[in-house]
Amino acid sequence: MNRSEINHIIQTSRRFIEQFGYILPPFADWSPQEMARRVRNDAPAIRRTRLGWDITDYGEGRFADFGLFLFTVRNGWLKDLQNGRGMLYAEKIMISRKDQLSPMHRHALKAEDIINRGGGTLVLELFMSRPDGSIDDQAEVCVPTDGVLRKMPAGSHLKLAPGESVTLMPGVWHAFWGEGGDVLIGEVSTVNDDLTDNIFREAIGRFSTIEEDEDPLHLLVSDYDAWLDA
Helix, strand or coil, rough: HHHHHHHHHHHHHHHHHHHCCCCCCCCCCCCCCHHHHHHHHCCHHHCCCCCCEEEEECCCCCCCCCCCEEEEEEECCHHHHCCCCCCCCCEEEEECCCCCCEEECCCCCCEEEEEEEEEEEEEEEEECCCCCCCCECCCCCEEECCCEEEECCCHHHHHHHHCEEEEEECCEEEEEEEEEEEEEEEEEECCCCCCCCCCCCCCCCCCCCCCCCCCCCCCCCCHHHHHHCC
16 A cells, blocks of 8 residues: 555544544544654553554555554553453454455454444454364354344344444454445454454455555554654
8 A cells, every 4th residue: 555545544534433423542643753752751552552543455455445444542461361350451443434345354362342333334244163263154153232142144244233233252253344335333352462363264464565655644553663663
């Protein structure tokens, strides 16, 4: 992806988010220079827990069809999750554009609530896992949706209207997209580790390769190591 495209997505996505009354935290406004200064001083946890802007085309170069916008608002520590006490939770706000696929994947550790916060219908394709972690294309899918247990055949499409949600436990395979319009998605989960806890069905990457055709408006979480160490 070109940096100019990423800057444009940040601007348009922020306007979309604010239409639904969701306000991003103050560090969303920080320039790359301010982020570097604050991370060195009073905000090192932003880098360590990878809070902030996250735009991915999964390394495929076709964001409009195959991608996702995310902003990590809060995130705990993996060591706390392993110890069973402390900050064990995370929160994201995301946008899935109309017919834009977020590809089939599962998590080994993370449990998550996926919430339609507004816009179109959120569609999820769901499978359970076999004991070896691979997709079970025969097993019945069982997932809680707002306190109600839903059972459906493998590969079913679960449709969530605004206000509805689904809980996905570790091992549940899922892909999703917006239907009828762009969708604002909330995610409330256990600690999020995007570096190691995304297992994709296909051999794809989690983050984008960026061509620097202009200066960044804001750093992405995938920029932190390269830009903040420079």
